[in-house]
Amino acid sequence: MSSWRTVRKDDLLAELAAARVFFGADPVEDPGAGELADTAQALAGEYRASTLGHAVRRAGVLLDQAAAELRAADRFRGALLPQVTRHLCRAQAILPKARGYLETAADDEHAPAAATR
Template sequence: MTDDWWAGRRNDLLATISAELRLWGEDDLDDPGTSELARLTAVIGVEAAADHRCPALAEAGLLITAASAELGCADRFLGTFLPQVVRHLRAAHTLLRQARDRLADQPGPLPAARRAERCPAPD
């Protein structure tokens, strides 16, 4: 019974993380896995962190890259210890929310590349 609760929590967090990625221009993923989300967030994080025209976007990219690392850790624990998987998924979700908060003044769900175009140019 306890494993069912942890599995449900894991599935809820995977869906929540997938929904969080819509901000970055990603389509809804059908039944995303931890490895798929880790790869996707790694790509988003690198793209965002590489754009130095917008400091907030670069900071968000670093947080997204850290979320990718947490998702990778969760993937390594799959099938062994669900509480540890959930812990890493929770950490990834927190990092993605922090990345979103860095860009709170930006309008609407935009892909990372278009978001950089809307950031103000440095003085």
């Protein structure tokens, strides 16, 4: 069972690394939870400070939550693999919500231009 959890953890880390590229992060090959947390925290700060609207700032808040889950996963690294997986899954569940806010902001930004055509 432990090997299944290890594979699941590695898969989740790879998926989270790929998902963060949407938010502006550089792609990485073999990230750890701590590295992903640092990146999510930095991106969250940029989005929270944005003047592009509420949806972008809300995405920043969600990225902060994902960073907190990733930090928790990093704290349990090497000790409690089920807890690590749980926190990685939580972070993975948050990112699509943040992405949705950014897509909404992009749609809102383009809506006035489409209405004037």
